[in-house]
Amino acid sequence: MKHLLLKLEPLIWLLFGQGILIGTMLLTGWILVVGVLAPMGLVSQGALGFARAHSLGSSLLGRLFLLGLLVLPLWKGAHHVRSLSIDFGGVERDAAVASLLYAIAAVGSLLAVVAVVRL
Amino acid sequence: MARPVNPHAMTPSRPGRTRTAPPQAPNGWYAQPRMLRYLLFDATGIVYLLVGFVALRVVWALGSGPAAWAELMRQLRNPLYVAFHLLALVCVVFVAVRFFRLFPKAQPGHIGPAKPPPGPVILAGLYAAWIGVTLVVTAILAGWVLR
Numbered sequence: 511m512k513h514l515l516l517k518l519e520p521l522i523w524l525l526f527g528q529g530i531l532i533g534t535m536l537l538t539g540w541i542l543v544v545g546v547l548a549p550m551g552l553v554s555q556g557a558l559g560f561a562r563a564h565s566l567g568s569s570l571l572g573r574l575f576l577l578g579l580l581v582l583p584l585w586k587g588a589h590h591v592r593s594l595s596i597d598f599g600g601v602e603r604d605a606a607v608a609s610l611l612y613a614i615a616a617v618g619s620l621l622a623v624v625a626v627v628r629l
Numbered sequence: 630m631a632r633p634v635n636p637h638a639m640t641p642s643r644p645g646r647t648r649t650a651p652p653q654a655p656n657g658w659y660a661q662p663r664m665l666r667y668l669l670f671d672a673t674g675i676v677y678l679l680v681g682f683v684a685l686r687v688v689w690a691l692g693s694g695p696a697a698w699a700e701l702m703r704q705l706r707n708p709l710y711v712a713f714h715l716l717a718l719v720c721v722v723f724v725a726v727r728f729f730r731l732f733p734k735a736q737p738g739h740i741g742p743a744k745p746p747p748g749p750v751i752l753a754g755l756y757a758a759w760i761g762v763t764l765v766v767t768a769i770l771a772g773w774v775l776r
Contacts, residue, residue: 534759537721538722539766543770545717546718548770553772557771557772558770560691560694564691567691579684580684590670591674594675618682621685
């Protein structure tokens, strides 16, 4: 497993790096509106109404935006939690922890592709 | 209490002439300000994982039709969800500020024949991109444009 992780490291680092850079850029506005302003009633009712949200999300740009928004933060999260696990738990169990975290990110990414395609 | 650290973390490039004891983390290493900031940066990974899956739930509900979407919007009004998203917002800003400051320092001396721009230019570019993307995303999602 360790060997496989080393082989996949360039891909994992690419997704992790883009998770920090692009993921953070996309997430800020998303969290602000979908997670905070809309639930607190600070944006108009129709802004996130189904018809408008679906029309925005199912456009080509909308799908690309959502794919980046869903996939990249998962890899940033998985890699940083792995790092946290090494800091506190050492490297002995790293292969098992890393495999589990990357598996979670990979499954989430697959579900994200399905979620975006079915829009 | 002092404990062994990652044995590869401080391995010299060549074996030394004398044997040395394996590296040990000092007592309370995690509470030192630099380490604490570093650990908090790593800990944002937990929030990113969670926020990624919450966003996945949102998009899944959007693909499931108006009833599922309305139910999800109702659930997002729960104060626990709002508090989580406020925490996530703080994490995202923390990650951006810390990573953008690190980014110019991580650039190679040159990329082929070209040299990367000076650090302050890269930093200004990253902030401009982040603020720009955030404004555009916020304006579109909040219905200020593309109504």
